[in-house]
Amino acid sequence: MIRKNLSATKWQALARSSPPLLAMWADPTTIYAAFMDGAAPQLVSCPAPDGRFASFSAQHPAAAWFERAIQDLWGLEAVGSIDGRPWLDHGRWPVLNPMSSRPVRHGSAPPQPEFLEALGAGVHQIAVGPVHAGIIEPGHFRFHVVGETLVRLEARLGYTHKGTLGLMLGKSPRAAARFPARLSGDSTVAHSLAFALAAEQAAGITAPPRAVAMRAAMAEIERIANHLNDWGFICNDAAFPAVHARTGVLREALLRACHVAFGHRLMMDRVLPGGVATDIAAGGLGLIADALASIEAELPALERITASHASLQDRLVSTGIIAPGLAALLNAGGVVGRASGRAVDARAVPGYAPYDELEVVPITRTEGDVAARLAVRQDEIRESLRMLHIIAAGMPEGEIMTALPGRAGEGFALVEGFRGECFCWLRLDDGGLIQAAFLRDPSWLHWPLLEAAVQGNIVADFPLINKSINGSYSGVDL
Amino acid sequence: MLWPSLAKNLISRPLTDPAPATRPEEVAALAAMLEASARRRLGRSLAIRQVDAGSCNGCELEINATQNVVHDLERFGLRFVASPRHADVLLVTGPVTRNMREALERTRAATPEPCFIVAVGDCAIDGGVFKGSYAVEGGLAAETRPGEAMMRPDIRIPGCPPTPTQIIQGLLTLLAAQE
Numbered sequence: 001m002i003r004k005n006l007s008a009t010k011w012q013a014l015a016r017s018s019p020p021l022l023a024m025w026a027d028p029t030t031i032y033a034a035f036m037d038g039a040a041p042q043l044v045s046c047p048a049p050d051g052r053f054a055s056f057s058a059q060h061p062a063a064a065w066f067e068r069a070i071q072d073l074w075g076l077e078a079v080g081s082i083d084g085r086p087w088l089d090h091g092r093w094p095v096l097n098p099m100s101s102r103p104v105r106h107g108s109a110p111p112q113p114e115f116l117e118a119l120g121a122g123v124h125q126i127a128v129g130p131v132h133a134g135i136i137e138p139g140h141f142r143f144h145v146v147g148e149t150l151v152r153l154e155a156r157l158g159y160t161h162k163g164t165l166g167l168m169l170g171k172s173p174r175a176a177a178r179f180p181a182r183l184s185g186d187s188t189v190a191h192s193l194a195f196a197l198a199a200e201q202a203a204g205i206t207a208p209p210r211a212v213a214m215r216a217a218m219a220e221i222e223r224i225a226n227h228l229n230d231w232g233f234i235c236n237d238a239a240f241p242a243v244h245a246r247t248g249v250l251r252e253a254l255l256r257a258c259h260v261a262f263g264h265r266l267m268m269d270r271v272l273p274g275g276v277a278t279d280i281a282a283g284g285l286g287l288i289a290d291a292l293a294s295i296e297a298e299l300p301a302l303e304r305i306t307a308s309h310a311s312l313q314d315r316l317v318s319t320g321i322i323a324p325g326l327a328a329l330l331n332a333g334g335v336v337g338r339a340s341g342r343a344v345d346a347r348a349v350p351g352y353a354p355y356d357e358l359e360v361v362p363i364t365r366t367e368g369d370v371a372a373r374l375a376v377r378q379d380e381i382r383e384s385l386r387m388l389h390i391i392a393a394g395m396p397e398g399e400i401m402t403a404l405p406g407r408a409g410e411g412f413a414l415v416e417g418f419r420g421e422c423f424c425w426l427r428l429d430d431g432g433l434i435q436a437a438f439l440r441d442p443s444w445l446h447w448p449l450l451e452a453a454v455q456g457n458i459v460a461d462f463p464l465i466n467k468s469i470n471g472s473y474s475g476v477d478l
Numbered sequence: 479m480l481w482p483s484l485a486k487n488l489i490s491r492p493l494t495d496p497a498p499a500t501r502p503e504e505v506a507a508l509a510a511m512l513e514a515s516a517r518r519r520l521g522r523s524l525a526i527r528q529v530d531a532g533s534c535n536g537c538e539l540e541i542n543a544t545q546n547v548v549h550d551l552e553r554f555g556l557r558f559v560a561s562p563r564h565a566d567v568l569l570v571t572g573p574v575t576r577n578m579r580e581a582l583e584r585t586r587a588a589t590p591e592p593c594f595i596v597a598v599g600d601c602a603i604d605g606g607v608f609k610g611s612y613a614v615e616g617g618l619a620a621e622t623r624p625g626e627a628m629m630r631p632d633i634r635i636p637g638c639p640p641t642p643t644q645i646i647q648g649l650l651t652l653l654a655a656q657e
């Protein structure tokens with residue numbers, strides 16, 4: 001059994017003990033949570049026959065968003081929650097609690113959202129979004145400011161809620177794979193891999209060695225492409241477009257190579273339960289090697305340029321600080337967690353193939369500012385390049401797909417995407433179709449930190465801080 | 479320092495791709511459609527406002543890539559602007575989630591006439607893989623009033639996501655049809 005089913009009393013005791021939470025979700029009758037227990041993720045559940053369960057949020061602030069989403073989607077109520085406001089449900093769906101066993105029809109006008117207050121002399125509000133000024137995802141930011149200083153930020157998300165989890169139900173893992181692949185397009189490989197590993201565990205199979213190596217190669221390429229993108233955009237937001245221009249060139253060459261090698265620039269729908277969709281096309285490996293070599297060759301110059309311009313460093317250093325204690329409280333992983341001193345990386349702990357052979361060491365900084373988050377990304381590009389050399393040199397021959405038997409089972413996985421750990425849990429029915437599933441993007445634990453990181457900074461630095469955290473909207477909106 | 483690499487760039491070949499070709503039949507069809515709708519034509523420079531109506535962010539990555547130095551969208555007189563009030567073109571992505579529909583409609587209302595609508599990606603065209611979900615309208619083709627589509631796109635750029643080249647090709651078709 002991969003999961004412990006708890007009594008209501010045991011659940012309540014767990015809620016009070018404040019474990020390092022990874023995710024909370026539900027099905028129509030049960031509440032689930034995943035947390036880290038030393039080096040291993042622990043899954044627990046508790047039946048909620050009367051539609052209620054004990055809230056985690058008083059001890060664990062990150063639980064509040066999960067619990068609000070659970071209320072909106074499954075209609076289960078978190079008793080003792082610190083925040084009872086709706087989250088994903090903006091009052092615009094044709095039904096209430098769409099994932100519950102009995103969704104109710106709904107037709108009244110959407111309510112005005114309520115925001116947390118900030119009081120004091122001279123405090124005023126700035127409302128931004130959901131349509132933003134740049135080419136980015138939609139969300140609403142409510143700022144409370146005094147002069148140009150940010151006193152409080154509250155993010156209101158949910159605008160891109162597409163009903164992704166609902167669309168996965170009743171489908172075979174093979175047919176449902178296109179949904180994790182589109183949970184957050186920039187992390188398509190990572191979420192597809194987490195889903196594939198969970199489905200494979202549930203079905204009791206493993207992917208062939210060649211597929212395992214190809215998946216890791218794609219995951220590291222995705223990390224490099226996104227880190228280059230973030231590096232460029234952070235500099236661009238600090239009014240230093242030269243770096244952005246160069247990272248854009250390097251990234252473009254890599255994506256074109258992926259197009260040839262894997263048939264898709266972002267490698268969407270390439271990682272499937274059981275293996276990978278297609279083998280590497282002829283000529284593709286050479287192009288990828290060339291693109292990676294150009295990145296490797298230009299890294300030192302780009303790092304030098306980023307580090308040696310005082311005008312740029314002035315914007316990055318000591319901006320948007322996330323204190324290590326706060327990152328630990330939220331159990332934040334990924335770049336955001338590591339830049340605030342947390343030595344966490346799902347490739348190392350709990351670890352999965354083939355990373356056990358690649359000696360992953362989490363890259364950390366302790367400053368927790370924009371500069372630290374950028375530095376972690378820069379070092380991780382180097383590490384990914386190192387791993388890609390090893391993966392390419394040892395690429396096994398053979399099959400790329402194992403058939404999934406249609407049987408009942410349950411599985412979960414934690415995969416390190418470019419933002420952080422992507423979690424997936426699913427349960428298959430007797431016919432091997434998905435009965436329940438949850439996908440958790442690392443941004444669930446990063447968005448609340450953005451709200452904290454901006455406090456005391458000036459409004460004009462918000463885009464920069466936001467970019468350095470780069471939370472996914474679609475990833476948490478589901 | 480930046481100077482050495484800037485100096486090198488001055489003497490090296492440009493990195494920019496040649497312009498992707500448009501198809502004459504598509505340009506002619508669009509020109510006829512614009513003629514029929516009696517909309518005023520604009521010149522060879524268009525201001526674009528991108529609206530994410532619930533995408534997975536894959537389409538945004540590729541729209542952003544149209545602005546890198548390899549694709550260099552601006553050389554065609556096409557540039558992104560921050561407000562719909564300054565825009566000639568709305569570039570819409572995503573399946574039009576119910577939570578974004580009003581914001582999209584308001585953005586359309588804030589855009590001055592003539593306004594050209596471009597649907598980027600399978601989602602924006604008809605909802606793509608998210609079609610049928612309780613949470614989406616089903617792209618710009620969705621019937622939000624009886625017999626009436628949400629918004630009629632002048633150009634549809636299919637793909638999941640379409641490549642930057644395909645996005646530029648679609649926008650160049652719109653430019654060519656203005657002439």
Ligand code: SF4
Nearest residue numbers: 533534536599601638
């Ligand atoms: S068309 Fe594809 S890439 Fe674009 S938003 Fe939809 S799912 Fe994402």
